[in-house]
Amino acid sequence: MNITILQRDIKWNNRAVNIARADEAIERMPGADLYVLPEMFSTGFCVEPNGIAESIEGESLQWMKRKAAAINAAIAGSVAVTDGERYYNRFYFVKPNGEVEYYDKHHLFTYGNEHIHFTQGDKRIIVEWRGVRILLEVCYDLRFPVWARNRGDYDMILYVASWPSTRAKAWSALLVARAIENQCYVAGVNRVGSDPKCEYSGNSVIVNPYGEIIAKCEVGVECESSVNIDMALLRDFRDKFPVLNDADYFDVKDKI
Numbered sequence: 668m669n670i671t672i673l674q675r676d677i678k679w680n681n682r683a684v685n686i687a688r689a690d691e692a693i694e695r696m697p698g699a700d701l702y703v704l705p706e707m708f709s710t711g712f713c714v715e716p717n718g719i720a721e722s723i724e725g726e727s728l729q730w731m732k733r734k735a736a737a738i739n740a741a742i743a744g745s746v747a748v749t750d751g752e753r754y755y756n757r758f759y760f761v762k763p764n765g766e767v768e769y770y771d772k773h774h775l776f777t778y779g780n781e782h783i784h785f786t787q788g789d790k791r792i793i794v795e796w797r798g799v800r801i802l803l804e805v806c807y808d809l810r811f812p813v814w815a816r817n818r819g820d821y822d823m824i825l826y827v828a829s830w831p832s833t834r835a836k837a838w839s840a841l842l843v844a845r846a847i848e849n850q851c852y853v854a855g856v857n858r859v860g861s862d863p864k865c866e867y868s869g870n871s872v873i874v875n876p877y878g879e880i881i882a883k884c885e886v887g888v889e890c891e892s893s894v895n896i897d898m899a900l901l902r903d904f905r906d907k908f909p910v911l912n913d914a915d916y917f918d919v920k921d922k923i
Contacts, residue, residue: 668797671699671893674871674884676860677711677829680719685709686730693734693742696891700797704744705827705858706806707756712829712862713747714781716754720747723757731761739763741796744856745772745805745827753786758803758827760794768794770803774811779864781807793821799896801825802851809841809855813917817849822901824849828857832868839870846874850905852896859887876904 673692678684686709693702706712709727713719721727727746735742745758756772771788775781791814792803802821806828808814815824824845830838838857846853852875859869873882873894884890905911 668701668799668896668898669699669893670701670703670854670873670896671696671891672854672856672871672873672882672884673702673704674856674869674888674890674892675705675708675858676889677705677708677858677862679711679862680713682709682721682726685711686727689744690730690734692889692891693738696893697738699740699893701741701743703825703827703854703856704742705856706745706758706829707747708744708827708858709746711858712865714776714779714784716747716749716784720749720754723748723750728759728761728767731759732765732767735761735763736765743803743825743827747785754784755788756781756785756805758792758805758825760796760801760803762796768792768803770805772805772808773814774805774807776807798898799823806830809838809845812845812848815845815849816914816917817851817911819911821851822898823852823854823896826853826855828855829862829865829867830857830870831865833865835868835870839872842872843874843878843880846876847878850876850901850908850910852876852901859889876901 758770770792842855871884882894
């Protein structure tokens with residue numbers, strides 16, 4: 668499976684511009700099976716969603732459906748949505764046949780007050796796409812390894828983020844750690860540029876199960892990068908060195 672990561676400079680709360688530029692970036696990188704955009708790719712990261720969040724059938728999701736169908740590939744990225752009376756940081760995974768799966772961010776960023784307006788998701792979501800089982804995670808989830816513990820049920824983790832440049836070292840180190848400890852591929856897609864509160868340096872990468880960076884975006888600028896996920900390599904590594912068989916068991920209790 669070929670995966671393309673799309674490191675974007677997101678214009679604050681300008682959905683039309685951000686979607687148009689994401690569309691252009693995808694067109695520059697034809698032929699991938701999966702395209703991954705950052706957290707809240709169409710608006711920028713918001714902790715006060717009133718006036719910014721869109722409906723569950725809003726413009727961002729409709730564009731993802733149209734684009735996925737047009738290029739016969741999956742598109743993934745998170746969007747601030749309102750679902751009933753609640754707001755969610757919702758990570759959509761859209762397939763070209765119109766099927767939509769989603770994960771609602773579990774670890775809300777309390778340091779930035781995300782928890783005040785957004786509702787915590789309570790389900791761990793794994794999607795299957797062209798022979799690869801993919802765990803969906805969002806930004807702050809990266810700091811919590813128990814939530815991402817591989818139970819033998821996935822092959823790759825996607826992290827979409829708005830991770831500030833002041834904590835870029837933690838972002839890079841933790842992505843490698845998640846790949847090594849879970850014997851999986853990890854794709855971390857972060858934004859660049861700035862919003863009213865933070866600056867972002869990107870540092871978007873794809874890491875293989877050995878902890879090696881096999882694709883990366885240039886730091887601080889909009890960039891796209893692609894690589895083929897080698898499932899034979901992953902299976903061979905797990906067969907020869909079955910680390911997960913000796914992993915500790917965690918009984919994850921949801922707080923909701």
